[in-house]
Amino acid sequence: MEVTDDVRSIIAQSLKIPVERLTPDTRLDELGAESLDVIEIVFGLEEKFDISIPFKADEGTRVTISGEEMEFSTVSDVANIVQRLLAAKAKTKASG
Amino acid sequence: MNRVVVTGIGVVSPIGSSRDAFWSALVEARSGIGPIEGIPTDLFTTRIAAQVRDFDPSRHFDSKRLALLDRFAQFAVVAARAAVADAQLELTEEMALQAAAIVGNATGGQNSVDDGYYKVYWQKSPRLHPLIIPRLMSNAAVSQVSMDLGIKGPTFTIASACSSGTHAIGQAFQMVRTGQVPIALTGGTEACLTVGTIKCWEALRVLSADTCRPFSKTRSGLVLGEGAAMFVLETREHAMARGAPIYAELLGFGMSADADDITAINPDGAARAMRSALTDAKVNPEDVDYVNAHGTGTALNDKGETAALRIAFGASAEHLAVSSSKGVLGHSLGAAGALEFAATALALHHQTMPPTANFEERDPDCDLDYVPNTARNAPIQNAMSSSFAFGGLNAVLVLGRA
Numbered sequence: 354m355e356v357t358d359d360v361r362s363i364i365a366q367s368l369k370i371p372v373e374r375l376t377p378d379t380r381l382d383e384l385g386a387e388s389l390d391v392i393e394i395v396f397g398l399e400e401k402f403d404i405s406i407p408f409k410a411d412e413g414t415r416v417t418i419s420g421e422e423m424e425f426s427t428v429s430d431v432a433n434i435v436q437r438l439l440a441a442k443a444k445t446k447a448s449g
Numbered sequence: 450m451n452r453v454v455v456t457g458i459g460v461v462s463p464i465g466s467s468r469d470a471f472w473s474a475l476v477e478a479r480s481g482i483g484p485i486e487g488i489p490t491d492l493f494t495t496r497i498a499a500q501v502r503d504f505d506p507s508r509h510f511d512s513k514r515l516a517l518l519d520r521f522a523q524f525a526v527v528a529a530r531a532a533v534a535d536a537q538l539e540l541t542e543e544m545a546l547q548a549a550a551i552v553g554n555a556t557g558g559q560n561s562v563d564d565g566y567y568k569v570y571w572q573k574s575p576r577l578h579p580l581i582i583p584r585l586m587s588n589a590a591v592s593q594v595s596m597d598l599g600i601k602g603p604t605f606t607i608a609s610a611c612s613s614g615t616h617a618i619g620q621a622f623q624m625v626r627t628g629q630v631p632i633a634l635t636g637g638t639e640a641c642l643t644v645g646t647i648k649c650w651e652a653l654r655v656l657s658a659d660t661c662r663p664f665s666k667t668r669s670g671l672v673l674g675e676g677a678a679m680f681v682l683e684t685r686e687h688a689m690a691r692g693a694p695i696y697a698e699l700l701g702f703g704m705s706a707d708a709d710d711i712t713a714i715n716p717d718g719a720a721r722a723m724r725s726a727l728t729d730a731k732v733n734p735e736d737v738d739y740v741n742a743h744g745t746g747t748a749l750n751d752k753g754e755t756a757a758l759r760i761a762f763g764a765s766a767e768h769l770a771v772s773s774s775k776g777v778l779g780h781s782l783g784a785a786g787a788l789e790f791a792a793t794a795l796a797l798h799h800q801t802m803p804p805t806a807n808f809e810e811r812d813p814d815c816d817l818d819y820v821p822n823t824a825r826n827a828p829i830q831n832a833m834s835s836s837f838a839f840g841g842l843n844a845v846l847v848l849g850r851a
Contacts, residue, residue: 388749389712392654407494410654411670411748 356402356439360432363397377429398431404438453625454851455794456693457536457681459528459636462788463499463674464777466527468535472795476824478806480777482660482672488644495656498642499674499779517580518593519558520640524677524784525590526597529634533598536681536693538632540598549630550595550604551621552679553613553637555783556646558585563643590638594679602630611743612838613637614786618680619702619844625682626699632687637787638677647673653712655747661780663744663773663805664751664819666812671745674779678787680794695851697797700831701730707841714743714753714837720760722843723835727761730847732831735765737847739802739832741793744773745780752814754837759817770827772820776806786836790846793834797850801826 357377365372368384381391388410395408408416414426418437424430460466463481464474474481481499490496506515506523509530518526529550533540540548561584568574583589588606595604603624607617614637621635650656650673657670688695703726707718727734743754759766774792781788792803801824808821835845 387710387713389710392652395654396652405494408654409656409658409670411657411668411746413748 356436357432359401360398360435361428363401364394364428364431367394367397375428377427379428380426382426398435402435402439404435404442406434406438451626451628452685453622453682453699454685454688455680455696455699456683456688457532457538458696458791458794459531459535459679460676460788460791461501461504461524461528462676462678463501463779466501466504471791472799475774475777475792475803476801478777478804478822480660480806481674482779485642488642492644493647493651495647495651495658497658497660497672498647499672499781500642501676517583519561519584519589521554521558521638522584522590522593524640525552525638525679526593528636528638528677528679529594529598532634532636532679532681538681538693544632545599545601547602547631548600549602549621549624549633549635550591550600551607551617551633551635552591552594553607553609553615553617553783553787554587554590555608555610555613555639556641557587558589559641559643559646561585563645566645594634598634600634608783609842609844610838610840611780611782611785612836612842612844613783614678614788615790615834615836615844615846616704618787618790619704619846621682622699622702622846625684632681632683634679635682636677636679637784639781639784640675641782642673642675657746660807661746661776662807662809663742663746663775664755664812664815665808666810668746668748668751671747671775672779674781676778676781676784676788678784678791680790697794697848697851699846700732700849701726701728701847703727703729703845705843707843709841711841712839713749714757715841716753716756716760718841719754719757719835719837719843722845723757723761723833726833726845726847732847732849734762737762737831737833738770738827738829739796740769740771741789741796741832741834742771742773743835743837744775744805746773746775750837751812755815755817766817769817770802770820770825771817772803772805774803786834786844790834793832793848797829797832797848800829802829
């Protein structure tokens with residue numbers, strides 16, 4: 354749950370809204386997040402977790418991670434992506 | 450008010466540095482986009498750009514002169530020399546005293562900045578080359594053009610990001626039109642493909658990993674480019690008197706600011722610049738045959754620009770041919786408007802519409818005629834060239850057949 358909490362607080366901070374407004378199903382676009390807000394959220398997550406999210410403005414709400422397309426629409430989508438990238442990072446570290 | 454014509458075109462571009470090589474690649478939709486060469490790419494997630502290849506500065510400048518010239522100034526001087534030669538113009542002392550040089554540029558001498566900062570921060574070098582400041586200042590290119598050609602009239606840089614080249618040409622046009630100067634060297638230049646600049650662009654998440662597909666549903670973002678285009682603008686009377694070749698007549702210039710989003714295009718703002726250019730040109734929307742679009746290949750631009758064209762042209766948008774040259778040229782920021790002005794002037798000259806390259810699939814939100822992939826021979830009486838910059842700064846030129 355810690356990752357999800359961090360994800361929620363980064364999104365809330367970036368959009369200047371109370372964290373309580375964010376449920377797992379809340380969509381970023383519902384919150385009025387424009388493209389610059391989204392890339393700031395992505396940057397905030399990357400800095401916080403030391404990961405790289407292959408997000409591109411022109412790929413809409415999809416992010417492709419190791420060949421798999423993942424949604425980037427709701428709070429839980431974002432948390433899933435972060436968890437996926439953290440797991441990959443841990444694996445690289447363990448094997449390296 | 451004088452009538453103003455384009456009599457000389459000089460280019461340095463990813464698809465060649467002669468007017469003819471440039472035009473034939475545009476018409477054949479042969480893209481200058483490819484793998485980045487000459488700089489380390491290991492830090493990048495995007496490894497493509499539209500670089501000017503086969504440009505050997507030592508062919509154009511001796512070593513003493515080169516020490517003063519960042520790549521963006523080299524491009525501008527080489528293009529300016531080519532424009533003067535193309536116009537068959539002999540700059541007399543009297544003319545040079547009054548002539549203007551106005552160059553658009555977005556980022557200054559980025560190669561000098563990148564090399565210099567690398568030496569300081571990474572190599573811990575205790576000193577830098579003594580001429581780094583005169584190389585990197587954003588007026589360096591226009592100053593070098595002035596020094597190279599002996600131009601001594603109004604000379605300055607215009608910096609409005611991706612509209613710089615178009616704003617520069619528009620300003621020069623107004624000065625020749627009102628008689629403030631008899632002749633102007635104008636255009637845009639950019640050499641921004643450094644490790645530092647590309648990393649900054651990557652951070653915006655708008656760079657494509659494969660290629661630039663303007664107005665196509667399968668678009669994947671923009672591709673950075675570099676280059677320069679310079680022009681000789683003079684009064685029609687002066688050009689006719691000396692028997693100069695005339696590519697096109699400059700008819701109108703329109704500008705606006707969105708006062709809205711820092712990066713997203715605002716269709717109303719863009720349309721106001723188009724309408725203002727048409728009014729200035731005294732050209733009705735239905736009398737425009739061809740638009741060379743800003744067309745960056747991002748969803749935000751392509752959809753917003755299509756909406757803007759619909760607002761500005763109303764019902765006549767249905768009959769309008771619109772193409773973007775960025776699938777071929779990439780996006781060279783401050784040079785983009787100038788290279789695209791060259792494309793538009795040459796389209797009028799050859800009566801041929803260059804196509805939108807890399808077009809794959811129609812986008813329901815982009816429902817105009819984008820001249821996909823294949824050039825079109827069609828009568829062009831009037832044409833438009835548009836630039837919409839980050840910061841919401843819009844500049845639009847209207848040209849007519851010579």
